[in-house]
Amino acid sequence: MSQTFPPLKNDLFLRALKGKDVERPPVWMMRQAGRYLPQYMKLREKYSFFERVETPELACEITIQPIDELEPDAAIIFSDILTIPQALGIDVDLVPGKGPVMGNPIKTVDDAFSILAEDVPKKLQHVMDAITLTRKELNGRVPLIGFGGAPWTLFCYMVQGEGSRNFDKAKAFLTQQPDASRHVMKELTKATIDYLKAQITAGAQAIQVFDSWAGILSPDDFNEWSLPYLMEISNAIKEVPVIVFAKGAWYALERLAFKSGASALGLDWTISPEFAREKTRNNVTLQGNFDPTHLLGPIKDIELKTKRMIDRFGTQRYITNLGHGILPNVPVDHARAFVETVKNYKSEP
Structure with missing residues (x-):
């Protein structure tokens, strides 16, 4: 059922996504709703992570916190990429100091073939409710981004059972059980498409797909285990623009x-603007790629580095963002300096 929402007042982000002319680049930050904000930390003391994700009113409040505080050009719904593994029967817990831990990771061929993408949007209705509520509460101030994890990245967590630097168990499973791995990837792709389409119906105005661990694959393995599924997801979603962030996959x-x-x-900070423009030949909008640790430097340095980054990318077909999520120890004033520098940007005559 289609929703009715207030008219959009700031469409800069959507225009840049569609390659239309913009007066300046739009700006938002990955993980902008999170641990660097004091008002978020107050909620964190009261509610567990998944209570925050699974309570639409809390997810809505957290999504809007950085819009009130920093006034970027887009909001991204507060959720987590591991919602899909949860919907597929994987027990997910967030352990302080360790990160995500799966209680029942995929270890065998039978485990893999038991993964079936059934009723995923229904199982994740709290995300859709949060999106609809947030669209209404935003009252057209900025567009709302929905998101999901890419199949390869979700596969990594579901097989490894926890975060890892190299996801050796996940990569070994690919090599040793390719048919079972393809089954999981196929089901993850179906689940992701269903989930993202439900987000769009609920009110998401753009979608970002996070392939956070693409960079641990060789170019040939990326062609086999990541790219086809990213293509399938992007090509299935025609209703709104799609941003693909394959972190580390510069090649x-x-x-x-x-x-x-x-x-x-999306681009991480290991890619120069010139390299990215050369390889993509202005065929797509580029997003990124400020190193999040640079937000810990002096405000004057943040302003200079941000302006130089925009100078190098250019103002058209570009969305200013970080090369990964904002760090929890970034002062709010430093995050504000980043956003304000973009909003005040004027190219040299």
Whole structure:
């Protein structure tokens, strides 16, 4: 059922995504709703992580906190990429100091073939409710981004059972059980498409797909285990623009630009603006790629580095963002300096 929402007052982000002319680049930050905000920390003391994610009123409040505080050009719904593994029967817990831990990871072929993408949107209705509520509460101030994890990244967690630097168990499973791995990837792709389409119906105005662990794959393995599924997801979603963020996969920029079907590509900080523009040949909007640790430096340095980054990318077909999520120890004033620098940007005559 389609929803009715207030008219959008700031469409800068959506125009940049669609390659339309903009007066300046839009700006938002990955993980902008989170631990660097004192008002978020107050809620964190009262509620567990999944209580915050699964309570639409809390997810809505957290999503809007950075909009009130920093006034960026887009909001992103407060949720987590591991909602899909949860919907597929994987027990997910967030252990302080360790991160996500799966209580029943995929260890065998039978475990893999038991993964079936059934009723995923229904099982994650709290996310859709949060999106609808947030769209209404935003009252058209900025667009709302929905998101999901890419199949390869979700596979990593579901097989490894926890976070890892190299996800050796997940990569070994690919090599030793390719048929079972393909089954999981296929089901994850179906689940992701269903989930993201439900987010759009609920009110999401753009979608970002996070392939956070793409960079641990070789180029050939990326072509086999990541790219086809990213393409399938992007090509299935025609209702709103899609941003693909394949962190660390600098070698795949050209393929992503011309094959993924995405409206925009997210960039981490290891890629120069010139390299990214050369490889993508202005075929897609680029998003990124400020190193989040630079937000810990003096405000004057943040302003200079932000302005230089925009100078190098150019103002068109560009969305200013970080190269990964904002760090929890970033002072709010430093995050504000980043956003304000973009909003006040004027190119040299």
